[in-house]
Amino acid sequence: MKSPQTVLGALLAATLALTACGGTDSAAANGCPGDGKVRFGVEPYEAPDKLKPAYEVLAKALSAKLGCEVELQIVDDYAAEVLAMRNGKLDVAQFGPLGYVFASQKAGAQPVASFADGSGKLTSYTAGIWVAKDSPAQKIEDLRGKSLALSSVGSASGDALPRYGLKKHNVADVKLDYAGGHPEAMLALINGKVDAAEINSQQLASAKAAGTFDEGRFRQIWRSEPIPNDPITVRGDLDQAFKDKVRKALLELEPADVEKVGAFLDVTPPGPLVEVTNDTYKVLFDLANTLGLKEEDV
Template sequence: MVPRGVAGRRKSRYNPCRRPVGAVERHMKRIVFATGPIARTPTRRQPRRAFAQLLSAALGLEVVVVVASTYNELAGLVHRGDAHVAWLPPAVYVRSCQRDGVQLLLETIRARGSVFRSALFVRTDASFQSIEDLAGHAVAWVDQNSCSGYLFPRISLFDRGVDPRTHFRRELVLGSHEAVVRAVEVGTASVGATYIDQVPGEDARESHPGWTMEVELDEMRPLMVSDPIPADTISVRPDVPAQVREDLSAALLSMHATEEGAEVILGLFGAERFEPGRIEDYEPIRRAIELSC
């Protein structure tokens, strides 16, 4: 016999993000912190462990750091509730905010006061002198969620009246900055997108460009450099309790105050410290996402 009031109701599909009120509070004995592909490198293994230990000691909770292989996987960890808090690059944060209500907690402040930008680069010995010279050639992108490797260079192109969808013969999405550099090096693509970590007052070419992960500095040169890109974020799921969010924020804001903490932040996130996040800083990302559609 069907209980009164149940007949005719449509059974709702299970949604792992729709948790009972108070579920997180009752079971918050550990925090899962997710980070992205950059943390998979061998040099970041020790900073990952040290970061988990420092944060665990500050919070009095077990902290587990998980590393996603791709930006989509990173967003999925947060979406499913497999991670409570995450390092999210700007575009992943904005998309997760729109889809899941993820909340901005902190921004990373890059070392030496540097400004993060995107560059479209070519081989130094190539004949190209402008973006217009690349009409009909192949371009290599990193990932459609990458600000420096996809979104911001496309904004710069559109602002110059260049539509990348028609300007280039082929658009290759290769999954990593290293793969983009290799594609330009061997000629699979004539131009690629990567980041430039630019210190004010320095020439763009001398400011730690992403291609130095694979080749020497003077083997590539930038043709176009974007406007500054907003900082990477530390963001939390909306069902993380307010007190836990406050404790997380306090622990991370003060982590750089010790020598060990400063080394961990630099080694894992390439940052000098954290500061409170400002939602308005990410409006350019929303525009970039709209233009990429």
Template sequence: MILHRRALLGATVLLATPAVVRAQNSWASRYPELVFAIIPSENASGVTDRYTPFTRYMSERLGTKVTLRIANDYAAVIEGQRAENIHIASYGPSSFARALMTGAKITAFAIETNLDGTKGYFSVFYVKKDAPYQQVQDLRGKNLGLVDPNSTSGNNVPRFALNKMGIKPDEFFGRVVYTGSHENAIIALNQGTVDIAANWWNDENESNLLRMARKSMVRAEDFRIIFKSDQIVNSPMAYLDSLPEELRTAIRTAVLDMPQRAPDVFNAIYEGKQGPLQAVDNKAYDPIIELNRFVDSLRRQ
């Protein structure tokens, strides 16, 4: 299941001009432009602010234009990589697993890490601070806010957890609402459209709620957690297997080097709240594939 707006690329980031780098790359003529896409975890302006410095950095490092694409929903990223229209993508765990399950020829190459070195986060259920509910079972007949059918912390883990509680969401809750993004789920809860909302949470120092509070969208103290899941493997970046090996290596190196080579770019994305990206492969997401299959089986019941 992704701030400082001042991130500008300094001369220390650049190893060579794009023209020089392009001349050195055998794949450059085949890929005059690469598309980087990201799932919609927040509003479009927030994603643009967060990732425009990243695409500039990648353009300079690779010597070819890297274009940011903000997807309308999680499925759009999956389909874009299946169709090979999206060369690099930032996923949530479940959406990446879904892409593999539906035939996308892609490989995870970088995983987010936490400041303590761990590589996981949590799904939580929030309610309003002053609401009378102490546990999920207290919300019978109330409205549940989920994020997207392909969201890990915003749908699949919550549905898995509810099943363990013996709760069938469509029968237990008055309505189940997909809000489209983690930010929208919190907004729906704040406005009273839903009474309980699923979201992602790293630790006491970082969560989607805290990011929203830093942008003055909500007050974090107006909400409280009534359920926290087991830890979920962190989100990956993935590229197309069809890209030339030299290009895939260049992409992977540029991303993994980013905290050291371009700390302002890295901090624009993570606000100093996460550790450096580390290498990963598809096997790390085998448990998420199994989670997706389990949730799919629930929907068929």
């Protein structure tokens, strides 16, 4: 005859085993990936210590909608994000519009949603080139022989579009200085390290709000056509039911869930996320073709 302690121990072990199985079954029932965790990558378009708190709000809301744990990752750079999705290390990711072009081609990324304003309209932003107010440069052609701070390789507004603007206006002899990010490019101009710098409309809005950019001391001499805002994507080789679940969850987020992220993207006031497709970003595919950009350029 077994002792009461032995019986109690067996019952406890069985209970713990059932509890563990229940957790796995619950994740599977919710359509989560195999380990019950959704890995969500974000491009480093602003300082990570600023992005993380904002995206943690979005990730928490997404986790509640999905019934899966959402693990947030602020990646090192654009190329690292594409590589991570291609290697199956990211399930969901927000890419810059140009980064998305290569993520779709090389990692099978599929666009799901992007950021809308309070009226539900998809938002956009513009690339720009700025100079000091007392600079002799009045237009982009005046940058011949000058230095221009760009963000980082692979950025649509911080790299490709300014270079496209130079090419379109036949300005070839410009010294390009990759500063490492949008804030760094702006800082190079503020500190007089370069003659001009790329400053997109999103960075301009956030810097003005933070009091780190005095617009009265500078002038914009070139601006791009509007660029559709960043897509949030899913990895193409995931189960279709899960991809549909992510799409539904993102589109059902409340404006308050994306408000802090929207502030970085100059989306004020924010609305719910809206659905986007590959066609939404056709202008970026055309830009990549025009400039002859390849994966290694991101």
